[in-house]
Amino acid sequence: MHKDITTSRATVDKRAVLQQLYDFLPVSAVLHEAEDTRPYECDGLSAYRQLPWIVVLPETVDQVQRVLSFCHSQHLPVVARGAGTGLSAGALPHEEGILLSLARFNKIIDIDTDNRCATVQPGVRNLAISEAAAPYGLFYAPDPSSQIACTIGGNVAENSGGVHCLKYGLTTHNLLQLKIITLEGEALTIGSPGLDAPGYDLLALMTGSEGLLGVIVEVTVKLLPRPEHTQVILAAYDNVESAGTAVAAVIAAGLIPAGLEMMDNPAIRAAEAYAHASYPTDAAAILLCELDGTAAEVDSQSVQIQELFKQSGAVDVRVAEDEAQRQRFWAGRKAAFPAVGRLSPDYYCMDGTIPRKRLAEVLKQIGELSAEYGLPVANVFHAGDGNLHPLILYDANKPGELERTEEFGGRILELCVAVGGTITGEHGVGVEKIDQMCVQFNATELAQFHRIKAAFDNEGLLNPGKAIPTLHRCAEFGAMHVHHGKLSHPELDRF
Amino acid sequence: MSSDIGQQLCEQVHDASKTGTPLSIRGGQSKRFFANEVNAIPLDVSGHYGITGYEPTELVITARAGTLLADIKSSLENSGQMLAFEPPSFGADATLGGTIATGLSGPRRPFNGAARDFVLGVRCINGNGESLRFGGEVIKNVAGYDVARLMTGALGTLGVITEVSLKVLPKPRYETTLIFEFDLADSFQRIPRWLEKPMPVSALCFDQQRLWLRLSGTEEGVKSAIKRLGGENATDASQFWHDLNEQKLDFFAKSEPLWRISVPANSRLPEFDKQAFLDWGGAQRWLHSERPAPEIQDRVSEVGGHATLFRGVSGQHGVFQPLPAEMLALHKRLKQAFDPRGVLNPGRMYAGI
Numbered sequence: 001m002h003k004d005i006t007t008s009r010a011t012v013d014k015r016a017v018l019q020q021l022y023d024f025l026p027v028s029a030v031l032h033e034a035e036d037t038r039p040y041e042c043d044g045l046s047a048y049r050q051l052p053w054i055v056v057l058p059e060t061v062d063q064v065q066r067v068l069s070f071c072h073s074q075h076l077p078v079v080a081r082g083a084g085t086g087l088s089a090g091a092l093p094h095e096e097g098i099l100l101s102l103a104r105f106n107k108i109i110d111i112d113t114d115n116r117c118a119t120v121q122p123g124v125r126n127l128a129i130s131e132a133a134a135p136y137g138l139f140y141a142p143d144p145s146s147q148i149a150c151t152i153g154g155n156v157a158e159n160s161g162g163v164h165c166l167k168y169g170l171t172t173h174n175l176l177q178l179k180i181i182t183l184e185g186e187a188l189t190i191g192s193p194g195l196d197a198p199g200y201d202l203l204a205l206m207t208g209s210e211g212l213l214g215v216i217v218e219v220t221v222k223l224l225p226r227p228e229h230t231q232v233i234l235a236a237y238d239n240v241e242s243a244g245t246a247v248a249a250v251i252a253a254g255l256i257p258a259g260l261e262m263m264d265n266p267a268i269r270a271a272e273a274y275a276h277a278s279y280p281t282d283a284a285a286i287l288l289c290e291l292d293g294t295a296a297e298v299d300s301q302s303v304q305i306q307e308l309f310k311q312s313g314a315v316d317v318r319v320a321e322d323e324a325q326r327q328r329f330w331a332g333r334k335a336a337f338p339a340v341g342r343l344s345p346d347y348y349c350m351d352g353t354i355p356r357k358r359l360a361e362v363l364k365q366i367g368e369l370s371a372e373y374g375l376p377v378a379n380v381f382h383a384g385d386g387n388l389h390p391l392i393l394y395d396a397n398k399p400g401e402l403e404r405t406e407e408f409g410g411r412i413l414e415l416c417v418a419v420g421g422t423i424t425g426e427h428g429v430g431v432e433k434i435d436q437m438c439v440q441f442n443a444t445e446l447a448q449f450h451r452i453k454a455a456f457d458n459e460g461l462l463n464p465g466k467a468i469p470t471l472h473r474c475a476e477f478g479a480m481h482v483h484h485g486k487l488s489h490p491e492l493d494r495f
Numbered sequence: 496m497s498s499d500i501g502q503q504l505c506e507q508v509h510d511a512s513k514t515g516t517p518l519s520i521r522g523g524q525s526k527r528f529f530a531n532e533v534n535a536i537p538l539d540v541s542g543h544y545g546i547t548g549y550e551p552t553e554l555v556i557t558a559r560a561g562t563l564l565a566d567i568k569s570s571l572e573n574s575g576q577m578l579a580f581e582p583p584s585f586g587a588d589a590t591l592g593g594t595i596a597t598g599l600s601g602p603r604r605p606f607n608g609a610a611r612d613f614v615l616g617v618r619c620i621n622g623n624g625e626s627l628r629f630g631g632e633v634i635k636n637v638a639g640y641d642v643a644r645l646m647t648g649a650l651g652t653l654g655v656i657t658e659v660s661l662k663v664l665p666k667p668r669y670e671t672t673l674i675f676e677f678d679l680a681d682s683f684q685r686i687p688r689w690l691e692k693p694m695p696v697s698a699l700c701f702d703q704q705r706l707w708l709r710l711s712g713t714e715e716g717v718k719s720a721i722k723r724l725g726g727e728n729a730t731d732a733s734q735f736w737h738d739l740n741e742q743k744l745d746f747f748a749k750s751e752p753l754w755r756i757s758v759p760a761n762s763r764l765p766e767f768d769k770q771a772f773l774d775w776g777g778a779q780r781w782l783h784s785e786r787p788a789p790e791i792q793d794r795v796s797e798v799g800g801h802a803t804l805f806r807g808v809s810g811q812h813g814v815f816q817p818l819p820a821e822m823l824a825l826h827k828r829l830k831q832a833f834d835p836r837g838v839l840n841p842g843r844m845y846a847g848i
Contacts, residue, residue: 115761137754138691139689169612183736186821201598201645204645209641227693252553255533256668296718297695300713300715301713353633353634355555357550421631422638425633448833454832
């Protein structure tokens with residue numbers, strides 16, 4: 001359904017394109033030599049690399065409009081990029097396209113304390129919003145682990161989560177308004193400074209659309225009052241099932257903690273060796289439960305949760321006695337990824353979501369797959385909302401090991417779908433999980449996605465090759481699976 | 496109790512698309528008064544009902560679109576849970592499908608989220624008669640475009656919703672409503688100062704005489720907020736919030752057209768504010784007025800808001816704030832993407848979509 005952009009572009013002369021870009025961009029805002037464009041060749045998923053053809057770094061909305069309408073008129077692919085911290089290669093450059101960096105859009109435009117919202121440019125870092133709101137006792141709730149570096153534009157494009165989204169929601173729950181530029185270079189305001197807008201909920205459609213529908217140039221986010229008091233409880237279990245039961249017991253008791261994290265034994269041992277968080281290294285699983293609110297609320301919930309943890313078979317329950325210990329409990333969890341990274345030359349972070357009740361069964365099957373592929377796995381789990389991050393340990397220098405890792409990862413994601421979950425909880429599809437989209441959605445659903453895309457970008461120039469696979473690609477992916485002799489889920493539609 | 500007529504509904508839409516026959520999607524007809532009228536052959540979804548999955552500890556309920564909202568609420572109630580967007584019913588026949596298709600939310604909305612915030616997945620039939628599933632039954636899911644939320648509030652113009660999965664929340668253990676004898680100016684000053692503090696506020700409205708503030712949460716949390724706020728304890732408060740949500744308060748008993756005004760909460764609209772009922776801490780205002788639509792809508796858009804003729808005369812058209820030309824064009828392209836023959840509730844939201 002999309003025009004074949006490869007052939008239409010083959011005749012485009014890079015020098016001629018540069019000349020035309022210089023008509024509306026300063027020389028310093030256009031990079032085209034390999035040494036300058038190299039830093040943009042990948043995002044946080046560095047297994048995928050592609051040197052960009054041309055990088056542009058506009059500073060004004062007008063320049064973004066002109067870049068996009070230029071790309072539109074020249075049929076050039078364009079990939080928008082924030083800080084490049086994404087984990088699904090969603091910002092992977094196009095070999096013959098423009099990489100549009102929004103890094104220079106780094107201003108906080110307004111903090112409105114009366115309506116508790118902040119209007120910022122897309123290149124503003126996630127944490128910088130909370131820092132700017134802090135003097136007013138407010139904060140921006142979604143806190144992806146990369147929040148010190150990742151930018152709000154990328155957060156919107158990926159619908160980023162974080163450890164506190166069970167209580168505070170994802171990016172999509174914390175937005176009021178976007179200003180976007182369409183491929184034609186037209187400015188659109190989506191949402192409103194109020195709580196809703198007339199017409200379709202395009203704010204929902206744009207959020208998590210991975211740069212396929214438009215380029216975000218301004219974001220208005222909700223701010224919340226910073227909780228007065230925070231408490232963390234750590235519980236250790238000698239089997240994963242009991243830890244899973246404990247999580248269900250907390251929810252059944254009517255409690256919604258601010259965060260509820262689980263780590264399995266390999267993740268615990270790695271984190272402890274790295275961060276010295278005083279985790280019990282012999283535990284099969286630990287839970288970290290964060291409560292926030294007024295001191296009175298937190299204290300009463302804390303007592304209740306400690307009791308529930310004990311009843312569900314915890315072998316050890318500890319409450320952080322002070323802020324330093326609270327930070328230490330979290331330090332281990334927050335360092336889990338780099339800690340696992342020390343155990344192995346490389347690791348690959350997966351991101352599926354499952355119904356929580358299937359946790360024990362899914363971990364068991366991941367263990368079996370781990371044995372089958374001969375690749376160790378450590379599991380970190382946003383237990384409250386079912387978002388599982390298996391970390392596969394591998395060595396990219398061993399021939400074929402990355403490919404085996406990717407195949408193993410793909411099998412994990414298909415397992416998530418088979419138990420009623422999803423292939424991505426918060427990292428997005430990007431290039432990484434594009435084949436698994438063929439498992440999650442059938443041909444009619446994918447065709448519907450393509451028609452949505454065409455309503456915004458008829459030629460398929462915005463971030464081509466990401467997020468939504470072509471039906472052709474899915475057909476090939478299906479064939480590949482049969483070739484391996486294991487059709488993972490025969491009950492699912494194949495085409 | 497359950498009944499699955501999904502296949503039959505698909506065939507009906509498919510047949511309509513072949514002949515280009517417009518359909519008017521119906522559930523319990525409790526919100527027939529809302530939005531523009533559609534004169535078309537009825538597509539009755541009310542026979543497609545039943546809760547197909549509810550696991551309290553997963554915080555998710557899935558039900559077919561024709562399931563009565565009252566049945567969903569009572570199932571949740573039995574497990575100590577609730578729909579946290581507090582949807583209004585506007586009648587005992589209200590269905591889940593209509594609740595999501597209209598996307599309306601109650602007094603709790605500014606504090607807990609709107610209908611769209613709790614939608615995790617939908618099954619729907621597009622204008623070609625194809626059954627599609629988007630989203631799912633898990634809380635975190637970013638695979639594909641968020642069509643489930645796009646369907647919320649789309650008034651059936653993009654697809655016939657046949658099944659919905661919603662995130663549910665535990666009912667608060669303790670609830671108190673406080674009343675303050677404030678005037679409009681006092682209210683505008685106090686509200687933002689209160690809401691910037693971490694207190695378990697779950698509803699906040701001004702009825703021109705008094706400010707009503709509901710606190711929901713743990714007993715300790717609510718009591719410590721009461722200490723900070725003062726005010727008087729309201730008796731029979733749950734009836735008050737229910738009547739506000741269902742528009743049964745005396746305020747709503749006027750015959751003039753009822754406008755819904757959605758604005759940033761602290762916006763001042765002196766032309767309207769003295770006659771309005773301010774809900775959602777000021778972000779949703781109800782106004783009875785005979786003024787012409789452009790007069791109200793132009794004024795409201797100056798502060799970044801929009802106005803909807805919520806209850807007018809029967810056979811009404813043009814009830815929603817007009818969209819800018821480029822936005823309407825995008826809406827038309829999206830309509831085309833889902834319903835190329837224009838058979839699903841044409842004109843219910845805007846002419847041409």
